[in-house]
Amino acid sequence: MTPPEDLLKRYWGYSSFLPHQKEIIGSVLKGQDTLAIMATGGGKSLCYQLPALCLGGLTVVVSPLISLMKDQVDDLNERGILAVAFNSSMEYRVRTKIEADLKNGKIRLLFVSPERCMQAGFLDLIKAAPIRLIAVDEAHCISEWGHNFRPEYRQLAQLKKLFPAVPLVALTATAIPEVRRDICQQLGISDAHEFVGSFNRKNLMYRVVEKKNPKILLLTFLSRHQHESGIIYCMSKKETEEVARDLRRRGYNAQAYHAGLSKQVRTKVQDGFIKNTITIVCATIAFGMGIDKPDVRFVIHYDIPKTVESYYQETGRAGRDGRPSECVLFYSRGDIARVRSMLEHDHMTERNLRASLRKLQEMTEYCEAITCRRRFLLSYFGEESPDEHCTSCDNCNHPAARNDGTEPARLIVECVKELSSNFGIDLITDLLRGSTCARIRDYHLDALAAYGTGKQYSKAQYRTWINELVRQGYLARTGDRYLVIGMTDKGEDLLRGKNRVMLPAQEKMKTKTTKAPRARPAAEPVVTSARDTDLFLQLRALRRSIAEQGGIPPFMVFPDKTLREMARIRPCDRESFLQISGVGEVKVKRYGPAFIEVIRGCSEES
Incomplete structure (x- = not known):
């Protein structure tokens, strides 16, 4: 067997592996089922492409999108590696030739969708081939707890039963521990060797800005990124078209992309973006999975994403070449209400609705955080941040001033304790501010001692402070569908005078409109003279x-x-x-x- 390092240099032109690639490839070559979690740009594809050359025979790659298959097939063929995609869009004569080449052992990698893979005719075809490896790309799609769940991925559990001696490698860029366990269980690889790379994309700058006058915010940002490739994610199909049309009027080369467009239009937009004939794509989440474009300089979320996982994966499409890139999210409480309403009318089960609302709350906490955003993301995926401050997010570059906030903290905690049952942030705020709204009257909360004791502070200030008290452990947030605030032992200690609390000194949702510095320079040499x-x-x-x-x-x-x-x-x-x-x-x-x-x-x- 040719050493993997020799094949890496011969076909890819690199003299060393990226972190974890060598270990993952080694696991696969030993015939072990393997789960690989690697951030976008970390080189996941190589972890099955190179073993395919080492092992010989046929490697079957299950991939969710025809466009993603095409990109990988074109790239492999450019390197002199025979790969093909088997899908419904190909002509009969092409499909017949592929079947003949499979029988004759001429194809090294065969890409197929999960739907096609589990058809009886296709399974009969590959049963006769010398299969050496099965790869399941974008494996998070198999888990209903992931952010892009696709029911057809569940059928792939049959592959391990049909080919028990063939190693299976599952790969994805985003999976929390709960999703990783589900992937292994659903694929029947419970004894898989698991490799989790770092989720720290050091070249990305993370920012959240308050969504006031979003069109002006967008144009101001784009004026600093003239002629650079970028993606703008929007919540609705209509919004993608409106934003793209508005940008074209102002001279930007922008196009919309969403599931409501014809296949021909979507293909034209995606190809144009990859080939640099289209600079900006305004898209719903239907766009982007597997987009192997290295020079995306920015990703803007015009609206709040539904989950931290989807946000991380979408921002990960920026800066795959390792160069500085920006990730900006326009945030408003109104968008949270819109997403919540969409979820509640999505006809999902109560169990899934609770899980979806919990994930939306986690995304909200990211937006409203006043601490390091990179640290928040790494912690979410179970990784400890090496630094308290990353210097590549708005919160680290423009930290909120903090003062002794013990007195307002005691007001809030006393209010929470006085309530006979747990309530959410909005009602706690209304109670402290002495609101005369219907809910206060209906629950007779205007009779409580805490009523009106904190009129001097704004709603926004209370939201910031309550979130911070939850983060520091003085209060607790519980519930899925309806999130409520409750007491903790640490909160009780505060009321006993045992602690002093530092809180943000200014009214702050931590959503700056000030210009943040560019991300730190990438480590690669750049053209200077x-x-x-x-x-x-x-x-x-x-x-x-x-x-x-x-x-x-x-x-x-x-x-x-x-x-x-x-x-x-x-x-x-x-x-x-x-x-x-x-x-x-x-x-x-x-x-x-x-x-x-x-x-x-x-x-x-x-």
Whole structure:
């Protein structure tokens, strides 16, 4: 068997693995069922693509989207690896040829949807093939506790029963411990070796801004990102079209993408975005899974996502090339009410509704947090943050001033204790502010000692403070469908005078409209001199021409990171060209002469 390191260099042009890749590949090559959780951009695909070369025979890859299959197949074929996608959109003659190639052992990787995979005809076809590995990509789709649950993924449990001796590797970018357990159980790989990479995307800047005048906010942000690729996620189909239309009127190359558009239109928009003929896509969550575009410089959430998992995965589509990128979320309490109403009218079971509302509350807590956002995300996925302050989120770069808030904290905790049963933040706030609303009268809360004792503070201030008291453990939040605030032992200690409490000094939902600094520079070398920049631009022009002729995205020829290294090092022969990161043997043969010619010409002119 050829060593994995040799294949990595030969086909992908890299001399070392990313974190966890080598261990995951080693587990698969030992024939062990494996679960791999790796952040977007962490190199999940390599964890089954490279073993497919080592093991020989056939690797079956279950993938949820035809567009995702096409991107991976095109990329593998560009590297000289024979891969095909088997789906309903192909012509009969193409399908017949694939079936013949399978029987003759010519195909190394076969991509298929979960629906197609479990059809009797397809199973009969692959039973006759020398299957060496089964890979389930985007495996979170199998769990009803995940954020993109697809019932058809549940059928994949049969694969392990039909092919018990074939190792199965399940991969996803986002899965909390509960979802990881469900993935293994549903796939029948309870003894799987589990590898969980870091969820810390250091090159991403996280920001939450108050959603006032969102169109102005959006235009202000985009003015700093002229000609850069980005995704704007919206809650509704109508909103995607309105935002895209408004941006086009202002000269931006933007298009809408949602499930209500025809397949042809969706394909055209996605291809245009990947090939850089469309700069901005305004989309619902129907867009993005598996989008392998490295140079997305920003992801904007025009509305609040339903879950932290979906938010993390969607923001993860930014900065896959490792360069600084921004993730901005426009937040308002009104959007929470909209999402809650949508969930309550979604005809789901009471059990699933409670789980969905709990996840929405977790997303709300992220938006209203006054501590490090990166730390919040890492903690959510079970990872401990190495730093108290990340310097790459708005809360760390513009921390809220804190004062001794013991007195307002005691007011709040006393109010919660005095209530005969638990209530939510809004009612507690109304009670403290002396509101005359119907709920206060109906429950006769205006007779309580706490009524009107905190008129001097605003609703927004109370919301911030109560959330912070929950975070610090002086109060507790319980319930799923209806969230309520209750007492804790630590809160009792506060009332006994045992603690002093630091609280935010200003009214703050922690949603700044101030301009945050860019993320920290990526570790990769960048083009710095005018001489190198000129060559880099010439190489990009050559790449664009080659990509257009081949009908593939430019990054499939070479990514920007590789072009920058070429511009800096200037390889002028085959051997030195092969030393560039991202240049494999197939690509040096296919593209090397043209790029070397441009490099030589630029060097001679210098």
